[in-house]
Amino acid sequence: MNGSISSIENHTCRLCDKSTLRPFLDLGSMPIANAFLSSEQLSEPEYTFNLYTGFCESCFMVQLIDTVDPNLLFHDNYAYFSSISNVMDQHFAALANIISNEIFYDEELSVIEIGSNDGILLEKISGYSSNTIGIEPSSNVAEVAQNKGLKVVSEFFNSDLAGKLVMDYNPAQLVVGANVLCHIPDLNELAHALNTVLDDEGVFIFEDPYLLDIMSKLAYDQIYDEHFYYFSVTSLSTLFERHGLRLFRVEQIPVHGGSMRIYGCKSESRRSTEQSVVNQLQIENDKGLSNLESYIAFADSVKKSRLSLVALLDKLQNEGKRIVGYAASSKGTVILNYCGIGADVLEYVCDNTPSKQGLFTPGTHIPIVSIESFASDYPDYAFVLAWNHMKEISDKESEFRSQGGRFITHIPEARIV
Ligand code: DWN
Numbered sequence: 001m002n003g004s005i006s007s008i009e010n011h012t013c014r015l016c017d018k019s020t021l022r023p024f025l026d027l028g029s030m031p032i033a034n035a036f037l038s039s040e041q042l043s044e045p046e047y048t049f050n051l052y053t054g055f056c057e058s059c060f061m062v063q064l065i066d067t068v069d070p071n072l073l074f075h076d077n078y079a080y081f082s083s084i085s086n087v088m089d090q091h092f093a094a095l096a097n098i099i100s101n102e103i104f105y106d107e108e109l110s111v112i113e114i115g116s117n118d119g120i121l122l123e124k125i126s127g128y129s130s131n132t133i134g135i136e137p138s139s140n141v142a143e144v145a146q147n148k149g150l151k152v153v154s155e156f157f158n159s160d161l162a163g164k165l166v167m168d169y170n171p172a173q174l175v176v177g178a179n180v181l182c183h184i185p186d187l188n189e190l191a192h193a194l195n196t197v198l199d200d201e202g203v204f205i206f207e208d209p210y211l212l213d214i215m216s217k218l219a220y221d222q223i224y225d226e227h228f229y230y231f232s233v234t235s236l237s238t239l240f241e242r243h244g245l246r247l248f249r250v251e252q253i254p255v256h257g258g259s260m261r262i263y264g265c266k267s268e269s270r271r272s273t274e275q276s277v278v279n280q281l282q283i284e285n286d287k288g289l290s291n292l293e294s295y296i297a298f299a300d301s302v303k304k305s306r307l308s309l310v311a312l313l314d315k316l317q318n319e320g321k322r323i324v325g326y327a328a329s330s331k332g333t334v335i336l337n338y339c340g341i342g343a344d345v346l347e348y349v350c351d352n353t354p355s356k357q358g359l360f361t362p363g364t365h366i367p368i369v370s371i372e373s374f375a376s377d378y379p380d381y382a383f384v385l386a387w388n389h390m391k392e393i394s395d396k397e398s399e400f401r402s403q404g405g406r407f408i409t410h411i412p413e414a415r416i417v
């Protein structure tokens with residue numbers, strides 16, 4: 001029953017513990033999004049789980065119903081290296097600049113970055129404050145940052161670690177994390193840990209994919225194992241308020257196909273709540289983010305989106321065109337598995353991450369090759385599996401386009417661009 005409500009039965013919300021979690025979208029059986037396979041692993045059974053999403057009618061949090069143990073997701077062979085994108089590098093330089101201009105009140109006070117990955121942001125913040133530490137459980141990417149001379153603790157950020165950090169460092173003036181909050185299954189514990197490490201006048205900043213963008217762009221491929229939650233300002237402020245924390249500013253930002261940057265502090269902080277929070281809560285209410293019907297309508301549109309993508313690829317294949325995938329992203333794993341697109345449709349997927357090249361896509365077993373292989377024998381069409389980087393990829397691949405190649409995107413609907 002892919003793409004529809006597979007059960008009217010309610011589940012328990014992971015955060016508010018009420019039995020008001022209503023399932024609305026079933027994307028079916030899925031492998032781990034970043035579990036790329038070696039040729040030897042192709043004949044072995046793959047770990048799968050049911051990619052099933054629900055909306056809590058009490059606390060408004062959209063969340064996965066079945067989840068994968070974080071230790072299976074974030075480990076010593078994590079596939080995603082943040083520094084693969086120049087646009088993201090510029091984005092984080094701008095964020096570091098905002099932090100230094102608006103947030104720091106003393107460069108000696110401490111800063112914690114959660115989910116610092118290969119150091120893309122941490123390096124820039126360290127340029128402003130010497131007292132900066134990254135927390136990154138995936139030890140292979142943490143090591144890249146450590147090799148740049150950055151201070152990184154390779155552990156999951158949780159209450160225990162927060163307790164140790166306050167013993168060893170000053171209370172944090174800033175806690176920052178990009179694309180990590182939604183990766184943490186127990187956000188009640190996270191809020192508690194934030195309270196422990198934050199200075200009374202400290203600030204936290206998080207950026208994550210924004211639910212309103214996911215829904216308006218039909219970006220169902222943002223839904224996968226690593227993303228336990230899909231945030232709105234409504235659901236996040238409800239969560240933080242329960243834990244003595246408060247959002248004081250929110251900003252929509254364009255990265256990763258549409259994200260929300262939230263700024264927060266302790267409830268008692270001197271910082272006043274800005275109009276942006278009030279405005280966004282009103283927008284979300286007007287768009288129906290507190291109503292189950294909106295999510296049911298989204299699920300219906302997702303099903304249609306799948307049909308239109310499959311029809312477009314079928315048509316091009318029947319015309320004898322050569323089609324490949326561009327970017328072996330986590331999102332790509334969702335699209336390919338949910339839409340049943342395998343190696344019979346895409347000749348290969350090319351990707352600029354050296355460690356992904358030579359491996360195969362999870363579930364669908366399409367070979368991953370280098371961008372150089374793509375350039376050596378251009379196909380007719382390249383289906384972009386990281387649509388969030390479309391501009392960066394299209395700018396890089398002007399030669400492909402000038403030789404007649406075309407990109408395919410499925411966002412917000414399947415089309416040739
Ligand atoms: O939240 C997350 C985001 C930040 O990163 C994580 N859960 C995992 C990961 O998600 P993703 O894999 O969907 O990320 P991207 O950034 O959409 O995908 C990047 C992929 O695209 C990489 O494998 C590299 C590739 N790529 C490329 O081949 N050429 C990317 C760019 C920009 C390029 O020019």
Ligand code: SAH
Pocket residue numbers: 070074075078080082114115116117120135136137138141155156157158177178179180183184
């Ligand atoms: N901040 C980077 C990386 C995002 S990918 C960026 O925006 O590009 C998500 C990262 O969060 C991974 O590197 C993963 O290992 C890390 N992560 C997951 N759970 C975490 C936790 N509990 N504490 C700290 N980092 C975590």
